[in-house]
Amino acid sequence: MSEARKPPATARPHSGGMTIAEKILARRSGKSRVAPGDLVTVDVDTVILFDNNFMPNRWREILALNDPDRIIVVFDHRVPAPNAQVASAQRTGRAFVERFGIRRFHDVGAHQGISHQLVADHGYALPGSVLLCSDSHTCSAGVFNCLARGVGQPDIVLAAVKHETWFQVGETVRYTLTGQLPRAVTTKDAFLQIAGTHGDHATQNIEFGGPGIAALSISARKTLTTMAAELSAEFATFEPDPVMIDWVRARNPAPFEAVYPDADARYAAVRDVELSTLEPLVALPDSVIGNSRPVAEAAGIRIDQAFIGSCANGTLEDLTLAAQVVAGRQVAPGVRFIVTPGSQQIYRDALRSGVIAQLAEAGAVITPPTCGACGGGHLGALGPDETCITATTRNFKGRMGDPSARIFMASPVTVAASALTGLITDPREFLQ
Amino acid sequence: MTGPALRFEGRVWVVGNDINTDLILPIQAFYLPAEEQAKHVFSANRPDWAAQVCPGDILVGGRNFGMGSSRPAARSLKNLGLACLVAQSINGLFFRNCVNFAFPAIACPGLAEAFTEGERARVDIDAAEVFNLSRGTRLSATPVPPALRALISAGGVFPMLEREGSIAAQR
Numbered sequence: 001m002s003e004a005r006k007p008p009a010t011a012r013p014h015s016g017g018m019t020i021a022e023k024i025l026a027r028r029s030g031k032s033r034v035a036p037g038d039l040v041t042v043d044v045d046t047v048i049l050f051d052n053n054f055m056p057n058r059w060r061e062i063l064a065l066n067d068p069d070r071i072i073v074v075f076d077h078r079v080p081a082p083n084a085q086v087a088s089a090q091r092t093g094r095a096f097v098e099r100f101g102i103r104r105f106h107d108v109g110a111h112q113g114i115s116h117q118l119v120a121d122h123g124y125a126l127p128g129s130v131l132l133c134s135d136s137h138t139c140s141a142g143v144f145n146c147l148a149r150g151v152g153q154p155d156i157v158l159a160a161v162k163h164e165t166w167f168q169v170g171e172t173v174r175y176t177l178t179g180q181l182p183r184a185v186t187t188k189d190a191f192l193q194i195a196g197t198h199g200d201h202a203t204q205n206i207e208f209g210g211p212g213i214a215a216l217s218i219s220a221r222k223t224l225t226t227m228a229a230e231l232s233a234e235f236a237t238f239e240p241d242p243v244m245i246d247w248v249r250a251r252n253p254a255p256f257e258a259v260y261p262d263a264d265a266r267y268a269a270v271r272d273v274e275l276s277t278l279e280p281l282v283a284l285p286d287s288v289i290g291n292s293r294p295v296a297e298a299a300g301i302r303i304d305q306a307f308i309g310s311c312a313n314g315t316l317e318d319l320t321l322a323a324q325v326v327a328g329r330q331v332a333p334g335v336r337f338i339v340t341p342g343s344q345q346i347y348r349d350a351l352r353s354g355v356i357a358q359l360a361e362a363g364a365v366i367t368p369p370t371c372g373a374c375g376g377g378h379l380g381a382l383g384p385d386e387t388c389i390t391a392t393t394r395n396f397k398g399r400m401g402d403p404s405a406r407i408f409m410a411s412p413v414t415v416a417a418s419a420l421t422g423l424i425t426d427p428r429e430f431l432q
Numbered sequence: 433m434t435g436p437a438l439r440f441e442g443r444v445w446v447v448g449n450d451i452n453t454d455l456i457l458p459i460q461a462f463y464l465p466a467e468e469q470a471k472h473v474f475s476a477n478r479p480d481w482a483a484q485v486c487p488g489d490i491l492v493g494g495r496n497f498g499m500g501s502s503r504p505a506a507r508s509l510k511n512l513g514l515a516c517l518v519a520q521s522i523n524g525l526f527f528r529n530c531v532n533f534a535f536p537a538i539a540c541p542g543l544a545e546a547f548t549e550g551e552r553a554r555v556d557i558d559a560a561e562v563f564n565l566s567r568g569t570r571l572s573a574t575p576v577p578p579a580l581r582a583l584i585s586a587g588g589v590f591p592m593l594e595r596e597g598s599i600a601a602q603r
Contacts, residue, residue, distance in 0.1 A: 039577040057466050058504060060590055061600035085463055134502045136525055150502045150525050154532035154589035161598045168577065170524070200450070200496040202521040203539075232499045232523040289450050289496065375501075376459040396454040396500060403458070403476035 017262025019172035020237045021205040024147040024259050028130050038169045044070070046124060047159045048115050048133035051075040051086065054093040058153045062161060065100050070163050072104040072124060073097050074115040077135075077371040080108050082378040113343025113369045116140035116311035119148075120222060121345050123251025127240055127258035132159045137311045137393055140226035142236040143218060144248055145258050149235055170234045171268035172205040173198075174261075177212030179276035184431040186321070187220045188313065188391060188411035190273060191227040192281035196292025202232040204268060207261060209239035212275050218247050219315035226312040230288050230394060280427055282389070283409035286397045295414055298424045303387045305336045306419035307400075308412045309367075310374040310392035314342025318391065318412040319350050323358040325416035325430045331363030332422030338380045340367045364419070376400040382407070389424055391415040435585025438536050438557035438576075440515040441565070442488040445481075446549040447474075451493055453500035453526065457508050466504070470511035485512050490555060492547045493519030498526025510535035518555050518562055518573065520544060531580050534588030538562075540573040557581060 018026065022034050029040035047070055053059060065071070073093060081087035090107075097105045106118055116137055119125045125141035131148040132138065134156035141148035151165070159165050175194065181187070206228050213221065221238055228236030238244065240258035248256065280295045308314070308322050319341060331337045339359055341347040347369055350356045356366055367373075373380030374392040381401035382388055388400060388407050391414070395407035408424060417427035454476075461472040473482045491509065497519035498505065506529035509517060516536035520543045530537035538557045540546075547553065551566035560575040576584075586592060593599045 039579055052503075055463075057464065057469070060593075060602070062598065063600060064598050136501045152502050152506070152525065152529035152532055153504055155528055157599060158532070158589050158593065161593060166579070168524075168580075200499065200521075202496045202499070202523055229525075230499070232496050234524045287450055287452070289499075377462075394454075394500065396452045398458050398460075398476045399454050401459070 016266045017264035019205065019265045019267065020145065020207050020239065020259050020261050021147060021172055021235045022169060024128055024130065025167060025169055027128065034169045036169050036171045040167055040169060041164055042130055042167055044132050044159045044163045044165055045126065045129040046070055046072065046131040047156065047163065048072045048074060048131070049093070049156060049160065050077060050115055050133065050135060051079065051090055051093060052077050053134055053153065053156060054089040054096070056089065059092060060157055062096065062157065065161060067163055068100040068102055071102050071160055073102050074106040074118055075108060075112070076114045077375060078377045079112060079370045080368065110344055113345065114311045114314060114371055116226060117314060117342035117346070120218065121343050123248045126252065126254055126256040127245065127248060128256055132156060132165060136229045137226050139228045139233065139236045140222055140311050142225040142228070143222040143238050144244060145237055145240045147235050147237065150229060170203045170205050172207050173201055174207045174209065174267045174270045175273050176210035176270060177208060177273050177275060178210055179212055179274045180215050181275045181278060184413050184428045185278050185280055186411040186413060187216065187223040189278050189281045190275060191224055192283055192288065192292040192409070193278055194273065195231060195283070195288040196281065196290060198271070199290050200232045204233060206231065206233045206236040207239070208236070212273070213238065213241060214243070217317055218244065219317040222315070223312050226393065280411060280414050282414065282424060283395055285395055285406040285408060288395065288409060295410065295424065295426045298408060299426060301387065301424045303335060303389050303418055303422060303424060305338065305380065305382065305386065305388040306415045307338045307373055307380055307388060307390040307392060308415050309340030309342070309372060311342065312393045313391040313412050314340055314346065314369070316346050316349050319346070319355050319359065320353070322412045322416040323355040325413055325427060326362035326364065326420060327358045329362055329420050331419045335419055335422045336380070337364040337419040338367060338373060339364045340372050340379065341369050343369050373400055389415050389418045435582065438581055438584060439554070440490060440536065441552065441554045442490045442515050443486070444490045444492045444547050444549060444551055444553045445485070446492045446547050447494065449494035450496045450499055453498060453503055453505040456505035457503045466507055467511055470508045473508050473512055482512060485514060487513035488515045489513070490515050490553050491517045492543065492553070493517060494544070495520045496523060497521065498523040504529060504533065506530045506535045507533045516555050516557070518543065531584055532589040534584050536584055538573045538576055540571055542571045546571060
C-alpha cells in the first residue's frame with residue numbers, strides 16, 4: 001500500500017520548515033507557523049459563487065456582506081439555462097449581484113465560462129492568496145500558487161458574508177516533475193499515472209514542483225491541479241516560476257507575494273514523476289483511484305460518445321491538440337463527438353485560429369462554454385448502457401446521466417483519436 | 433463546549449472504499465427538495481437501501497469516503513435520519529459539509545473489518561472512540577477539534593448565520 005494510505009497526522013511539534021500550503025495558511029491566519037493537525041481560521045481573499053448556489057434547494061438569502069469586492073459570481077454549470085428551474089435560480093443570482101453591487105459577474109454572454117477557467121483567463125487567483133468556490137475543482141487555481149479549494153454551500157455562504165473560514169492543516173505530498181512529455185502524452189496522462197499508482201490523498205495537500213514544470217504551459221499545469229480534486233486532496237499548489245508570475249501580472253494589476261516552500265519543509269512523501277517515461281493512459285469506469293491502464297488494455301472498446309471539455313481540459317491548448325488529431329479526418333459514424341470550450345474567450349480564440357473549423361469539419365459538435373455534460377447537467381448526458389470516453393474531470397457511476405453508462409477517462413488527444421475510430425484508441429498513430 | 437454530546441449508539445450499515453458524492457446524491461435528484469433528495473442515496477449501487485434506514489442508524493465507511501463534488505450529499509445522509517458517519521478516511525470537502533450541515537462524522541483509520549453490517553456501534557466523537565458493542569471491541573478515532581465539535585452541536589453554519597442576522601430565516 002502506498003504512503004497515501006497512512007492515517008492522517010495528528011498535531012505534532014514541528015520545528016522544520018513549511019510547505020507552500022502551510023506557509024499560506026500561516027500567513028492568512030496571522031500565525032508565524034502552522035503544522036499538520038492545527039485548526040486555523042483564515043481570511044479569504046476571493047469567494048466565487050455559481051449558478052447551482054442559487055438553486056432553491058440550496059440557496060439561503062444573504063442579508064449582509066462584509067466586502068462585496070471579494071466576491072465573484074459566475075454562471076457556469078447550466079448555461080444557457082436548460083429549463084425554467086435553472087433560469088429562475090439565475091434570476092436569484094442576478095438579484096444578488098444587483099443588491100450588493102458585485103462588480104465581477106460572469107453571466108451568459110461575452111465573458112461566460114467555467115469558473116475555474118475564468119480564474120485563469122482573468123488572473124483572479126493571486127499567488128499566495130486564499131480562494132474559495134463551492135465547486136470541488138476549485139483547487140484548479142493552485143496552479144497560480146494560490147491556496148484554493150472547493151467547499152460546500154454553508155461554507156461558501158459563510159465565506160461570502162464574513163470572508164473567513166476554517167481549515168484543518170493537512171500533511172503535504174510533494175511531486176517533483178522532471179523531463180519532458182513524449183508526443184501525444186499530456187498532463188492528463190501524468191495525472192492518471194499518479195492516481196493509478198498512489199490512489200487517494202484524503203486529508204493531504206499536494207505540491208507540484210521540479211525542473212519538469214518549466215516546459216509545461218499554464219494550461220497543462222492546470223490539468224494537474226484541477227484533477228487533484230479526484231485524489232481527494234485538500235489543496236494542490238504549484239511552485240511559483242516566471243511563466244506563472246508573468247501570466248498573472250499580464251491579467252491582474254493587484255500586488256501579490258508568491259510563496260516558495262522552505263528548503264527544509266516537511267513532507268509526508270516526496271515522489272518523482274519522470275514525464276518522458278509516461279504513455280497514454282485511460283481510467284476505467286466509475287473511479288480514477290487505482291483504476292488507470294495503458295490505453296492498449298482498453299483499445300477496441302466501442303464508444304457512443306467522445307467528450308472534451310470541463311475545467312480540466314477545455315483550454316485552447318486542449319482544443320488545438322484535438323484539432324490536430326482530427327484535422328482532415330471524419331468522426332466515426334454513430335459517435336457523438338462533443339467539444340465544450342472552457343470559456344467564451346477560448347471559444348473566440350479557437351474560432352480565430354481555425355481550430356473550431358477543423359473540429360466542426362471533422363464532425364464535432366461545439367457547445368457553448370459550460371460545465372455541461374461533465375456533470376450530466378445538459379448538452380451531452382448519457383443514456384442507459386452507453387459508453388463514453390471523456391477528457392473531463394470525473395468518471396463516477398451515473399455522473400454523466402444514466403447509472404448504467406460507462407465512462408472512460410483519458411486525455412483530449414486519446415479522446416479525439418477514439419472519436420475517429422469509434423473505439424478506444426491509442427492516439428500516437430494519429431499525432432505525428 | 434455547548435450543545436448536546438456527540439455520542440451515538442445504533443445499528444450499523446457498512447459500505448466500501450471510495451464511496452462518492454454522486455452515489456450519495458445522484459444527478460437524477462438534482463432538482464428535488466432536500467428531503468426528497470435523501471430518498472435517492474445509493475440508488476445506483478444499492479437500490480431501495482434508503483427506505484431500509486431507520487433513524488439513529490450509523491453508517492460505517494471505508495477509505496476516502498465522500499470523494500467528489502461539493503453537492504450537499506452530507507445533508508442527504510442527515511435527512512435520512514442517520515445518526516453519524518464513521519469511516520477509515522473522509523474526503524476533506526465531504527467532512528466540511530458534514531461539520532457545516534451538522535451531520536456528525538469522524539475518521540477512524542483502524543476501521544477496516546471492524547464491523548459487519550447489522551452489528552451495534554457506539555461512536556463517541558467527543559472522546560474520539562469507536563466501539564463495536566456486538567463484539568466488545570474498541571478503536572481510537574482521529575480527534576475532531578473542539579471548535580468543530582461545537583459547530584456540529586450548535587447545528588452547523590446556517591443556524592449560526594441566522595442568529596447573527598446575516599442570512600434570512602428558513603421559511
